[in-house]
Amino acid sequence: MHEASAEQPEVPLEEQAGPLPWKDLMPHFARGVVIRVAPELDLIEVARAIRDDATHQVxxxxxxxxxxxxxDDDARRWAANDPIFTAIVAAPWVLAQERTPAH
Incomplete structure (x- = not known):
């Protein structure tokens, strides 16, 4: 193996997370790969635990x-409320955390 063929540096998880509307999350839900993450948890910490196979914590x-x-109940609620999520891929899953609605 040559030095020049070294792997590209991995993009930090914090830079991979971003906003995603329900309409864009829906196809992933249809494939059965959406994981709902409670608002009190740190989405990046959850993604890291899943990626690193931290079985006890998960x-x-x-x-x-x-x-x-x-x-299906989550999907019905999301379809009715049309929320925006913060989402991140932790292959093969798409982790989605509902953003708190502005008041």
Whole structure:
């Protein structure tokens, strides 16, 4: 292996997260790959835990329903409210966290 063929540096997770409207998240939901992340959690921390296979931490969030595969009920609520999410890919999943509506 040559030095010139070294892997490209990985883009930090913080730079990979961004806003995503429900209409753009919907196709991912239809494929069954959307993971709902509770608003009290740090989305980047959750993505990092999933990427790094931090089973104990992810299991704790799953047990507390803070992280879960998006359900049909979630989709119905999102379709009715049309929220904007902060989303990030943690392959094969798309993690989505509803933004708090402005008051």
């Amino acid at each position: 299991s704790e969030w799953l047990a507390n329903d803070q992280v879960a595969r998006a359900s």
